[in-house]
Amino acid sequence: MTERLYYTDSYAVTFTARVVERLTVAGRPALVLDRSCFYPTSGGQPYDTGRLNGVPVEEVIVRDSDGAVMHLLAADMDGEAVSGEIDWPRRFDHMQHHTGQHILTGAFLQEVGARTVSFHLGSEVCTIDLDRAGLSAMDIEAAEAAANAVVTRDLPVRAWFPAADELADLALRKLPAVEGRLRVVEIDGFDLTACGGTHVARTGEIGLIKVIRAEKYKDMMRVEFLCGGRARRDYAEKNALLLGLAADLTTSYREIGASIERLRAENKSLASDLRAARGQLLAAEADALWAASAPAGGLRVIARAWADRDPADLRTLAGRLIEQPGTVALLGLAGEKTQLIMARSADRPELDMVALLRGTVAALSGEGSGRGGGRPDFAQGGGGPADTARLQAVLDAAASRLGGA
Numbered sequence: 001m002t003e004r005l006y007y008t009d010s011y012a013v014t015f016t017a018r019v020v021e022r023l024t025v026a027g028r029p030a031l032v033l034d035r036s037c038f039y040p041t042s043g044g045q046p047y048d049t050g051r052l053n054g055v056p057v058e059e060v061i062v063r064d065s066d067g068a069v070m071h072l073l074a075a076d077m078d079g080e081a082v083s084g085e086i087d088w089p090r091r092f093d094h095m096q097h098h099t100g101q102h103i104l105t106g107a108f109l110q111e112v113g114a115r116t117v118s119f120h121l122g123s124e125v126c127t128i129d130l131d132r133a134g135l136s137a138m139d140i141e142a143a144e145a146a147a148n149a150v151v152t153r154d155l156p157v158r159a160w161f162p163a164a165d166e167l168a169d170l171a172l173r174k175l176p177a178v179e180g181r182l183r184v185v186e187i188d189g190f191d192l193t194a195c196g197g198t199h200v201a202r203t204g205e206i207g208l209i210k211v212i213r214a215e216k217y218k219d220m221m222r223v224e225f226l227c228g229g230r231a232r233r234d235y236a237e238k239n240a241l242l243l244g245l246a247a248d249l250t251t252s253y254r255e256i257g258a259s260i261e262r263l264r265a266e267n268k269s270l271a272s273d274l275r276a277a278r279g280q281l282l283a284a285e286a287d288a289l290w291a292a293s294a295p296a297g298g299l300r301v302i303a304r305a306w307a308d309r310d311p312a313d314l315r316t317l318a319g320r321l322i323e324q325p326g327t328v329a330l331l332g333l334a335g336e337k338t339q340l341i342m343a344r345s346a347d348r349p350e351l352d353m354v355a356l357l358r359g360t361v362a363a364l365s366g367e368g369s370g371r372g373g374g375r376p377d378f379a380q381g382g383g384g385p386a387d388t389a390r391l392q393a394v395l396d397a398a399a400s401r402l403g404g405a
């Protein structure tokens, strides 16, 4: 078994050790040492990174069978004696968040009676899951304030392995199911729990505990929080974002919400004006198309192809055109996929637009290809590629089949 040096000193960064076993884990060379400062992934806290004889340590895990700490290396390494070094910024970040978690967990229990069910310390996100789904924003604020009061009081944090008789007298918040000796972590006068992780020596080193999100998760409350340097960076990022938005909106950051509300209302009103204006334009365009068409045999046929247009425009134009009696609209959009609309006014029930459309699609794309359907007075469909000139010719041919212009 590896002697875990971080149990007695979580601030130790360098150490020397002997190799007691060489193995391959997940295709990577790995070492078991007689002693190590490297923290292996466990108890919600991720592993330390660092170097052994200059070779990067990529992951550190515990072997279930005997508790040996396995250091997974970026490359093979010779020699029996190793000198190791852990990455301190990463370790200290974990120490701040792990101690911060104890405090936040203790604060939620004391302030609102919510128990922590699980804890996750990630590289981006740190969370605790509480056994109460219905916590209010006020509850969360109360717990956060109590947690930060513990930081401000700069209480000593002690971790040790109590003897059996001492352990029996300790009122632990949590009793984990671990074999062997139990390690206890005490935040002086505030919280006492069993934990194998790495912690700061005094709560003041955490700097800040900030809840950044809380949401229902199953029948629990998931509380996302940040401590220390990560909380400060998060603050800096959000501050920069807010100041940037405020500058874009030429307002102060406190007025951003009101500015966005105004922009939304303005946008809604503009969109409504635009819809009305487009409707008027399309109506005028339809009227002009109708006026320019020549009646033949009591029927006006408007056959027209476009490219690069909103298909909805064609439906609107067709709808407007066939409000006039004795009118047929044969409208098309050219391109990689042609789109067709064929519609007629209600007073000409003898004209079947579905049949005309299917014949036209077949002329455009060949028998059996293309698609189309609808009602006898309003049919839509499409076919293969065609340019505007070809589509216009096909629509003109369809118009002449109707006996119109």
Ligand SMILES: [Zn+2]
Residues within 6 Å of the ligand: 098, 099, 102, 185, 195, 196, 197, 198, 199
């Ligand atoms: Zn802990």
